[in-house]
Amino acid sequence: MSALGGAAGGSEGFSSPIGVGVGVLLILVSLGMAYYFGQMATVIALIGIIVGGLLIGFGVHFVPVGGAPAAMGQSPGIATGVAMLAAGAGLAGLFGGAWAAEFGFAIALAAGAVGGALMMAITCFMVNVVYIFAMGVPSASGKVDKDPITGDTFPEYKSQGTEGHGLPFVSYVGGVVGGMMGGLGGTLIYIELLYVYEGVLPVMLDAGVEEIMPLAVSLAGIFAIGMFLVNAVIAAYNIGGTIEGPHDPKFARWPRAVIGAAVASAVCGIAAIMLVMV
Amino acid sequence: MENILFGIGITAVAGALATIAGAAEDTESDIGSQGDPNSQVQLAPQMGFIHRIYNKAISGEPPAYGLWCAIGAGVAWAFMAVQVNAILAIILGSLVATLVQGAYATTAYLGRTASLANFEQPVYIDLIRSVTTVTMAHAFVAIFTTVAMCYLMNTALGHPFPLPLLALVWGIALGAAGSATGNPFYGKERQYQEQPFGAGVSISASGTIVRYGEAGQRSSLDNGWFTSKMGGPASGICFGLIVFFELWRTVIFEHMAGGWGAVIVGVVLIFIFMALDRYIEVWARKTFGPYAKPEEAEATA
Numbered sequence: 365m366s367a368l369g370g371a372a373g374g375s376e377g378f379s380s381p382i383g384v385g386v387g388v389l390l391i392l393v394s395l396g397m398a399y400y401f402g403q404m405a406t407v408i409a410l411i412g413i414i415v416g417g418l419l420i421g422f423g424v425h426f427v428p429v430g431g432a433p434a435a436m437g438q439s440p441g442i443a444t445g446v447a448m449l450a451a452g453a454g455l456a457g458l459f460g461g462a463w464a465a466e467f468g469f470a471i472a473l474a475a476g477a478v479g480g481a482l483m484m485a486i487t488c489f490m491v492n493v494v495y496i497f498a499m500g501v502p503s504a505s506g507k508v509d510k511d512p513i514t515g516d517t518f519p520e521y522k523s524q525g526t527e528g529h530g531l532p533f534v535s536y537v538g539g540v541v542g543g544m545m546g547g548l549g550g551t552l553i554y555i556e557l558l559y560v561y562e563g564v565l566p567v568m569l570d571a572g573v574e575e576i577m578p579l580a581v582s583l584a585g586i587f588a589i590g591m592f593l594v595n596a597v598i599a600a601y602n603i604g605g606t607i608e609g610p611h612d613p614k615f616a617r618w619p620r621a622v623i624g625a626a627v628a629s630a631v632c633g634i635a636a637i638m639l640v641m642v
Numbered sequence: 643m644e645n646i647l648f649g650i651g652i653t654a655v656a657g658a659l660a661t662i663a664g665a666a667e668d669t670e671s672d673i674g675s676q677g678d679p680n681s682q683v684q685l686a687p688q689m690g691f692i693h694r695i696y697n698k699a700i701s702g703e704p705p706a707y708g709l710w711c712a713i714g715a716g717v718a719w720a721f722m723a724v725q726v727n728a729i730l731a732i733i734l735g736s737l738v739a740t741l742v743q744g745a746y747a748t749t750a751y752l753g754r755t756a757s758l759a760n761f762e763q764p765v766y767i768d769l770i771r772s773v774t775t776v777t778m779a780h781a782f783v784a785i786f787t788t789v790a791m792c793y794l795m796n797t798a799l800g801h802p803f804p805l806p807l808l809a810l811v812w813g814i815a816l817g818a819a820g821s822a823t824g825n826p827f828y829g830k831e832r833q834y835q836e837q838p839f840g841a842g843v844s845i846s847a848s849g850t851i852v853r854y855g856e857a858g859q860r861s862s863l864d865n866g867w868f869t870s871k872m873g874g875p876a877s878g879i880c881f882g883l884i885v886f887f888e889l890w891r892t893v894i895f896e897h898m899a900g901g902w903g904a905v906i907v908g909v910v911l912i913f914i915f916m917a918l919d920r921y922i923e924v925w926a927r928k929t930f931g932p933y934a935k936p937e938e939a940e941a942t943a
Contacts, residue, residue, distance in 0.1 A: 435829030443679075460908075462803060464901070482888065487823065492922060496922050499840075501842055516927065521933060533923060
């Protein structure tokens with residue numbers, strides 16, 4: 365029950381079968397349109413975009429975000445917004461992935477994943493530097509009594525009147541995994557769109573591949589950033605404010621965000637493809 | 643070899659620019675109170691504490707900086723397209739973006755503060771005059787350095803993204819790194835300066851922000867003076883490290899191990915930072931010690 369007497373918000377799993385049904389229908393329609401206007405390669409590209417969106421939506425749940433309470437040392441996590449931080453990490457990954465695109469599919473994806481993970485590794489480290497050396501508080505989770513990775517105990521390290529503070533090691537690892545998945549997903553979307561544009565734009569504009577590359581790269585980059593933000597915001601709404609990482613009970617809500625991210629990616633993806641197909 | 647040396651030089655300059663950008667971004671957001679701790683600035687009048695702190699948090703720092711840096715880079719790009727010198731073009735672009743930031747800051751302060759009229763929080767016209775210009779100055783530094791860094795990535799290092807797109811990506815990352823690192827220092831150590839050091843702010847103390855300085859009421863400019871001692875530099879180091887290592891591992895190791903060199907070095911760096919984080923976490927537990935004995939903590943939990 366919520367404070368207003370209604371059903372508790374943010375329950376785990378799929379709360380609406382009709383919603384899931386409409387979502388699946390939208391995905392199928394998008395795939396059908398991709399096949400109708402393009403060919404099998406376009407369908408595969410759209411599937412890649414959907415998988416990229418899934419990775420982003422799932423990955424955001426790993427990122428330990430404490431919001432405003434964390435900024436006062438009232439709760440653990442990074443003192444900023446979920447979508448904000450995930451976008452920062454994922455786009456840093458996209459930067460690396462796009463740079464490595466010339467080396468092939470696998471290296472570009474790995475570069476994107478590592479770029480996002482490295483951004484989060486450095487950010488989480490500096491966040492703990494500030495918590496420890498500027499605020500003088502040790503890490504203490506508010507959701508579990510023991511760190512699942514290191515076995516550190518937390519209750520005695522929480523200062524009075526708070527839910528914990530700092531960034532425990534399990535949250536640090538969660539942040540790195542979240543950044544990795546965000547960078548991987550963003551790069552996958554970028555590369556799939558780039559393949560589509562590289563194939564279609566030369567015919568459409570009657571120009572060589574070299575000539576259309578700046579346009580293809582720009583379009584794919586803008587759509588990848590846009591889709592990243594769409595999926596990050598969907599996941600942020602699903603989380604509902606703050607999350608400590610994979611050990612937080614809110615983490616169990618991820619299936620609903622993954623469905624939402626898949627539908628949003630399918631619809632945004634087909635729009636990005638239709639831009640050059642119709 | 644010359645190419646690698648050139649790349650290392652560009653990487654170092656880009657890292658230095660990013661460090662300045664991070665420090666300026668955090669100081670700007672603290673003076674303007676745009677980060678998460680602004681929830682307390684908004685809450686204080688509702689608890690009866692009227693204050694003279696600026697209040698412009700109508701957007702998170704990442705999208706705001708994504709917008710301003712993209713505007714700066716877009717205008718600079720347009721000037722460069724008509725053969726204006728690159729440095730002059732980036733300065734002009736950053737100026738235009740700073741004007742947009744100024745309009746954003748003014749309207750945000752007026753809107754957010756006017757919404758507190760029911761709680762008798764006044765809109766201080768002198769604050770608009772004195773604080774807005776200081777946030778604009780810091781924003782100019784952050785935008786100029788970010789756009790200049792992106793220009794180097796695009797022109798000297800050959801990143802495929804066009805300049806405005808690069809500025810959007812790195813503007814968002816700048817806001818994310820700056821807000822993540824700098825917010826706790828502004829929130830806990832400045833707004834709740836009266837609370838004891840070495841502990842979080844008790845939830846029951848929410849809204850009771852410090853409003854008076856050494857002489858009279860505290861202004862947001864005092865907050866910038868304070869956070870530039872730790873939150874700003876820490877944010878700068880954070881963003882500088884991100885940019886430097888991202889470029890360094892790519893420039894030096896990209897062509898090694900069949901293209902996997904930069905990826906492998908990236909993984910090694912992640913594990914190094916992970917080990918450093920664990921080291922300081924354990925150090926803090928040992929040095930600060932528990933607030934309560936384990937059995938007492940379990941009894942009260």
